[in-house]
Amino acid sequence: MADLSETRREFDLWADSYEEDVRKGLGVLEGHDQSLAKATGLLSVKPGQSILDIGVGTGAFAALFEERGAKVTGVDLSLRMLELAKERHPDWPLFDGHFLALPLADSTMDAAISAFAFHHLETAERPDALREIFRVLRRGGAFLLVDILFTDQAAKDLARHRLGDQWEEENYAVFPDIARAAAEVGLAAAFTRLSDLHGAVLFEARER
């Protein structure tokens, strides 16, 4: 399993300057806000529906769905991120948890989202994370993933080359690997390129 305590420490330390760093748009988070805005159109949410954001951070992605009437619940493994999210969104239920152990009952959410957090999982953990997300979704629910995520290896190599020193090496996925993880747990996965650094995947249960 990925070292969760190390990831928690990293984000607890980063939390207070995270939003400012995102605004500066440096490195692999370049175009963060534009990618989130583009991605929101990929998931249809009706007013009053419940949406779970995993790796909610300070709440930037989920807030775009709240504007469309969704009722947001957030999960994160960084307690400092959760404190800041609570300051900005006092009404949201927010929980300490992670992709592989969501502190929610089965079939309780209409949809799930996650932005710029999935790459903290190890490759072998991706199917388990998808299984856990779909455990908490109601029948017909979808999961929208946004991440530093590439069409294929050639696109990833090009982006690494373009960013040069600003590229940070982490476990960024290419879509064929994500599609394989989805197929392993019986999900359909549709990819949308958001920029040369970011991609979105909409996961849905396959029709039976």
Ligand SMILES: C[S@@+](CC[C@H](N)C(=O)[O-])C[C@H]1O[C@@H](n2cnc3c(N)ncnc32)[C@H](O)[C@@H]1O
């Ligand atoms: C780069 S921030 C993104 C925050 C927010 N989604 C956004 O786009 O602004 C990544 C967030 O994911 C959280 N995170 C990292 N690994 C996680 C995991 N395995 N489970 C849940 N949250 C995780 C971090 O604590 C952090 O808040």
